[in-house]
Amino acid sequence: MKKINIIYWSGTGNTEAMAHAIAEGAKGEDNEVKVISVDEAQLSDVEEADAVALGCPSMGDEVLEESEMEPFVESLQSINLNKPVGLFGSYGWGNGEWMIDWEERMEGYGASLINKGLIVNNDPEDDDIENCKKLGEMLASS
Numbered sequence: 001m002k003k004i005n006i007i008y009w010s011g012t013g014n015t016e017a018m019a020h021a022i023a024e025g026a027k028g029e030d031n032e033v034k035v036i037s038v039d040e041a042q043l044s045d046v047e048e049a050d051a052v053a054l055g056c057p058s059m060g061d062e063v064l065e066e067s068e069m070e071p072f073v074e075s076l077q078s079i080n081l082n083k084p085v086g087l088f089g090s091y092g093w094g095n096g097e098w099m100i101d102w103e104e105r106m107e108g109y110g111a112s113l114i115n116k117g118l119i120v121n122n123d124p125e126d127d128d129i130e131n132c133k134k135l136g137e138m139l140a141s142s
């Protein structure tokens with residue numbers, strides 16, 4: 001049994017929908033999977049997990065959401081991130097730059113990224129949901 005935590009910020013629910021689909025894929029036979037809004041997340045939710053997914057839409061001007069997700073991500077520098085980490089999030093009109101920056105940053109913090117960040121334009125459609133489930137399965141088998 002693996003402990004998999006999925007921590008996200010979402011303003012209008014698109015990234016949240018991705019988080020729940022990832023959780024569905026991650027459950028497998030008997031994994032313990034939690035979906036946690038970042039305002040309720042602790043560093044221990046990352047430290048204690050076997051694998052983690054982090055989700056945030058593109059906000060501001062191609063950056064992470066600044067009041068809750070950004071400080072949480074910043075704080076990940078202080079812990080050992082040597083475990084499988086998946087990134088995901090929704091975007092609107094941009095080109096996905098926020099995710100590329102986020103991937104580089106997480107690698108700089110020592111994370112073993114299991115995917116190129118999974119990005120979805122606005123609300124996830126059926127094939128996006130399938131890709132989210134696959135990311136969950138990858139987390140479970142990583």
Ligand SMILES: Cc1cc2nc3c(=O)[nH]c(=O)nc-3n(C[C@H](O)[C@H](O)[C@H](O)COP(=O)(O)O)c2cc1C
Pocket residue numbers: 009010011012013014015016057058059060061062063090091092093094095096121122123
């Ligand atoms: C304040 C604000 C800033 C945004 N900035 C960007 C941006 O820089 N690039 C982009 O592609 N989308 C941007 N968006 C669009 C969101 O990323 C998009 O609506 C996304 O689906 C929201 O996900 P959520 O439902 O999980 O909050 C912005 C949205 C808001 C409200």
